[in-house]
Amino acid sequence: MEKKNKSSIVNIKSSIIDDIKSRFEITDIVHRRDNMTFVTCEKQKTIALITHMKTNLGFKHFVLLTAVDWIEDGKFQLTYILNNPKQKLDIAVRTMISREEATMETAHKLWKQIATYQRELKEMFGIDFPGSPRVDENFILEGWNDIPPYRRDFDTKVYAEETFFPRPGRKTNDPAEYMKKNLHK
Amino acid sequence: MKEQKNIFNRQPDRSKYPAKKKNGKLDIDLSSGKFVKLWHGPNHPGVTGNMAIELTLSGDEIVDAKTHVGYLHRGFEKLMERRLWIQCFPTCIRMCVAEPDYNEYLLAKSAEELSGIEVPEMAEWLRTLVLEMARLQSLLRTVPGQAGTLSLGIGVQWGVYLRDLVLDLFEELTGGRVYHMYIIPGGVRGLLPDGFKKRMEEVLGKIDEFVKNIENLMFNNIVFKKRTKGVGYIKPSWVNKYGIVGPNARAAGFKRDVRKDYPYLVYDKLDFDITHETDSDIFARSMIRKKELVLTLDLIRQIMAKMPKKGDIKAQTPNVLHWKIPAGETYVRSESSRGEYGFYTVSDGSTKPRRINLRGPSYTHAVVLLEKLLINANIADVHSIMVSLQTCPPEIER
Incomplete structure (x- = not known):
């Protein structure tokens, strides 16, 4: 019975992947699990793709939106994870955007909570979503003047050393070195 | 007139x-x-x-x-990008103080999935036990906490006392009361101490009594009913639109539970039904959480009865100081007491995570x-x- 369910999920997933592949030219398809797949889509077609998945393919539940900074390639990866509660399937849509011109089309009309994710990404990564509600308002930080802190080129250690007053007599150890020295003699 | x-x-x-x-x-x-x-x-x-x-x-x-x-922003997601995978454990647990064990489990699960490590069965049972104990102590705050919002403070005092007894059990099992770091990549840190089952049953017995008392304090109480029925109504149509999950969705009539829908650990070996209400107001959500509390007591008893007596508790993993997790990304989820709780994890093949994002x-x-x-x-x-x-x-x- 379990095997039958497993194969039916795989079949449903392949038909969904075939459908979106024929319409949106998705690439880099990675099947992480039977019920979880990652795909990559062009920036211009991403919102159309997730709209299609929501409207026509039953992906009603929006799991999350976040970014990964690939500073070496000069790109941000945006990941939208969508869930189909009926078929119990997850498809994550990745799209790469330029770090220099970090803007993306807003998707706040599809799910209400997306506006919050976009507001956070604007603040933490400096990715703009023009037209997204309250996108320019502070979310977590207040009075922040430095570069967006979740970018890879923002160094938390340097920031802490420059910002906070060191307590006299306090020793600092590099955690990896400390563990090597004391725990694995 | x-x-x-x-x-x-x-x-x-x-x-x-x-x-x-x-x-x-x-x-x-x-x-x-x-x-x-x-x-x-x-x-x-x-x-x-x-x-x-x-x-x-x-x-x-x-x-x-x-x-x-x-x-309370401490930039945990950013800090973890600077740390070895094993060093991320004491960091990630602080992302949710109420139930830190879910963070440990999800980070371990992400690392295991990306590395292709199979966890021994005994460790899976122990992980399930710890996650249910975490749910139990969280619900012991939340269920009477709802009564506390309406000045029925005695329930909160009962809950705090009983939660402390659960924390005693955590201390005995893991060495820590609030933060445990018991779940590690490949398995868990230890077996149950001698006599643990007996002491667990004593605590569960006290919580059974508490459930009866909370029934009278909250659900048979006219003040509580008047103040909660019809208040804070969530329309069922909002559930998908607003991304509502867990007890809040179940109180609106949606039978969604990660433990059933996407079985993980040993939940497929346990016998339980998804809790369910339809009124979708504060009263219904409180009722769902009380039912969850009763369900958790039952699940812990089932785990104690069905768990193997002995077995391996940890799979072989590379030296954690030099462990390079293969490049890739994954999303893993679990059902916390508040609903779907997931980690999106990206590895670039180095000794440190490229990105870890919590979906709470x-x-x-x-x-x-x-x-x-x-x-x-x-x-x-x-x-x-x-x-x-x-x-x-x-x-x-x-």
């Missing part, structure tokens, strides 16, 4: 309500004297954790609400949903509505 008006049934004067401007924003002119701004939190006994709600009132009715977070239920429940639910609510109900959503600010700001 002139008919006397019942002042308690008086309808609010809607003419005072703010109209919308052309840009969709509310036209609130504080100088008109019709509206008052009131900050509910961050330093307020009636707010859950470190957050604030900026309320705009017309009389005692709320016309606008905005959630403010950031009072409060991210939607405490922001967009709470802001929506508070419109037209009475100021006296703000606290009850917020607690009924079981909001946890640390998981919003990570």
